[in-house]
Amino acid sequence: MTQLVRVQNLTVSADGYAAGEGQSLERPFGHADPGELMAWALATASMPGMAGPEGSRGLDDRLVRDFGNGIGAEIMGRNKFSPHRGPWADHAWQGWWGEDPPFHTPVVVMTHHERPSFTLSDTTFHFVSGTPADVLALAFEAAGGRDVRLGGGAQTVRAFLDADLVDQLHVAVSPVVLGGGSRLWVSPAELEDRFHHEEVPSPSGLAVHHLFWRRVSPA
């Protein structure tokens, strides 16, 4: 089985931003309100720690519960892992996700500033510098034959798209307008030269789902 690189459940605003401006410890999504941006996912039964059994089990839920399906590792950018910039002052920061992160696989953090790996519950974080292709080679190995989820943020997804290393994307477009921040695209049509594109408005009204897959399979 070919291992794929998949973007799963990345949410952007109607104007294409995955996060607002001014990320900080208090505001991981900057000026964006994550409760508003991610409302489509937060209302589902499958979103960890949220609505639970009372949550919806329609289309949005199917996409949320596909998050880890067939995935053996995640790649994320340094700015998704941490609000800090530049060299690490120390290694106290262990991510936003508490003692039981929702990844349950190795996570490869792409960063210019390496630091030792550490493990929380069943998630081990590795810190790797290099090109997207270098980082991906490590993630494929860590994934043990399964697919790699490209977890964002927008800058990291853009870097992998520029290197033509993405096989499949699910991007949920929320009706929120942000006006600035970390931008994935001006319009989803930008990807249509390289990807098949399906646009599926959710019956929930909380997002329009965009599904992309490569026009030509990788060799």
Place this chain on the structure above:
Amino acid sequence: MTQLVRVQNLTVSADGYAAGEGQSLERPFGHADPGELMAWALATASMPGMAGPEGSRGLDDRLVRDFGNGIGAEIMGRNKFSPHRGPWADHAWQGWWGEDPPFHTPVVVMTHHERPSFTLSDTTFHFVSGTPADVLALAFEAAGGRDVRLGGGAQTVRAFLDADLVDQLHVAVSPVVLGGGSRLWVSPAELEDRFHHEEVPSPSGLAVHHLFWRRVSPA
């Protein structure tokens, strides 16, 4: 975690039939053409043994690849397992699926005619008589804490719906008209008294997906 009973990827015709009339060894779907009825799934990358990497990876594919996600056992009716009716002449028949069935979990066959369990690859088939509730109790136990997929056919799904034992359904409606056979419904609206209902036309044009989940969660 509550274990759920989920119908996944059941395909019916525009007039509600999951199979045609006259099932036989040569025609497991009776007068229905499974290639036409199931065209939406057969075109996807995730359908075992079909299009492979050249297959589509849009909405239809997401639903196909959810087939085994979180599932620990399947319940199927005797008519899904076999073209034979009445008592078993012998135990030579081992299903339609060859040496490596696509279930990869225990399968509980609901039948008035019990026979010994057998295993093919990582799928073990058990044969159980009794009410839907009796059969479900065994399937929940076999599922080891995971959900149970109610695999069909239409008669079996109807029996579980009548017993109010279904938590969630995904039914794909194909544009084919069959005019007779094993019927799930006259109209999907029949389930709306007990289930939330989302209708999602696939961008592929090959099916309209109907997603249902209970209005009230089971205790």
